[in-house]
Amino acid sequence: MTVVQGTGRAGVGRLRDRRGWRPVRLLVGAAVLPVAAYAVGAWSARSGGRVRVAALLDRPVLLLGAAALLLVAALLLAPPTRGRTAFAGAAVLVGGVLALRVLVGVLDVALPDRTTVRVEAAPGRSDRVLLVVRHSAAPGTDVHWSVEVETGRGWSARRWLLDVFGNGTAGGPYGGCHWQDGGRLVVRAADGDHVYAVTDGAGPVRISGP
Numbered sequence: 001m002t003v004v005q006g007t008g009r010a011g012v013g014r015l016r017d018r019r020g021w022r023p024v025r026l027l028v029g030a031a032v033l034p035v036a037a038y039a040v041g042a043w044s045a046r047s048g049g050r051v052r053v054a055a056l057l058d059r060p061v062l063l064l065g066a067a068a069l070l071l072v073a074a075l076l077l078a079p080p081t082r083g084r085t086a087f088a089g090a091a092v093l094v095g096g097v098l099a100l101r102v103l104v105g106v107l108d109v110a111l112p113d114r115t116t117v118r119v120e121a122a123p124g125r126s127d128r129v130l131l132v133v134r135h136s137a138a139p140g141t142d143v144h145w146s147v148e149v150e151t152g153r154g155w156s157a158r159r160w161l162l163d164v165f166g167n168g169t170a171g172g173p174y175g176g177c178h179w180q181d182g183g184r185l186v187v188r189a190a191d192g193d194h195v196y197a198v199t200d201g202a203g204p205v206r207i208s209g210p
Contacts, residue, residue: 027074034063047161060105068098125182127153142167145174160203
C-alpha cells in the first residue's frame with residue numbers, strides 16, 4: 001500500500017511539473033513568431049526584396065525586443081525542476097543574442113547611416129522610381145552613394161540596388177544620374193557612364209559602361 005501511495009505521489013508531482021511548464025512553452029512559442037517575422041523583413045530588405053514587407057517587418061527593435069521580453073517572462077515562470085537549468089542557459093544565450101541585435105537596431109535609429117537625397121519617377125512610368133541614397137561617413141572618410149530603383153506598385157513593389165559609388169569602389173566617385181527614358185537609367189561615375197535597362201520582370205541590368 002505504501003508503494004502505491006508513493007507511486008501516486010510521484011505521478012501527481014510529474015503532472016504538476018508538466019502543467020508548470022505549459023505557460024513556459026506557450027511563451028517560447030510566442031517568442032518564435034516575432035523572430036520569424038523579423039527574418040522575413042530582413043530578407044525582404046535585400047536588393048530585389050518587397051518594399052512594403054521590409055518596411056513593415058524589418059524592425060529589429062520592436063520585434064526582437066518583444067521576443068526577448070517573452071523569453072525573460074518564460075524564464076521567470078519556469079518551474080524549479082531538473083530541466084530548469086538547461087532551459088535557463090539556452091534562454092539567456094538566445095536572449096543575449098536578441099538583445100545585442102536590438103542594441104544595434106537602436107543605434108541605427110539614433111544614428112542613421114543612410115539618407116535618401118533624391119526620388120524621381122521615370123518619364124511616363126510612375127511605377128519605376130529612382131532613389132539616390134547618401135551614406136554617412138565617419139570624420140575623415142569619403143561619402144558613398146548608392147543608386148537604387150523601385151519597380152512595381154503596392155505590395156508587389158521591389159527595390160533594387162544598382163551599384164555603390166565613391167572613392168574605393170569599382171565605379172569611383174559618383175557624378176550624378178538621370179533617366180534616359182522610361183526604361184533606361186544613366187549613372188555618371190569617374191570611370192564613365194553606366195547605363196541600366198529597367199524592366200517589369202527581373203531587376204535592372206547594366207547594358208553598357210566601363
